Amino acid sequence: MIVQSNDSLIDAAAAVLRPHRVGDRVFGDVASALVTDTGSVYVGVCVDTTSGTGFCAEDAAIAAMVTAGEYKIARIVAVCQADDHGALHVVPPCGRCREFIRQIDPANLDTEVILGRHRTSTLRELLPENDWPVSLD
Secondary structure, three states, rough: OOOOOOHHHHHHHHHHOOOOOEEEEEOEEEEEEEEEEOOOOOEEEEEEOOOOOEHHHHHHHHHHHHHHOOOOOEEEEEEOOOOOOOOEEEEEHHHHHHHHHHHHHHOHHHHHHEEEEEEEHHHHHOOOOOOOOOOOO
């Protein structure tokens, strides 16, 4: 497997940031990059809609991965420019995205989630109590 550094995945995500405002909504202001267990890199951006039918950047990157026939995520990151000065910020996956990553493949509990240039955590650590459903017997 080709190892992607935190910085290289952060840069890959940042490269597709292209915020576009429509009314009070902004599309593409959060971007994600992931690398699979085979070394392939996929990117995606968020689409925020007023009707609630939008999706997170991680979802878009994962959809590109699944479209290509891959399911195991080795590492993933999401970034945004959270201020007017263009400073880049790493965004941890929301609860829905954490569960989505888990459901794509059981091995993804060991996905390394990038939380900063020098900080990571496994999905398993971010998604406690992930072994369900548990029988009451």
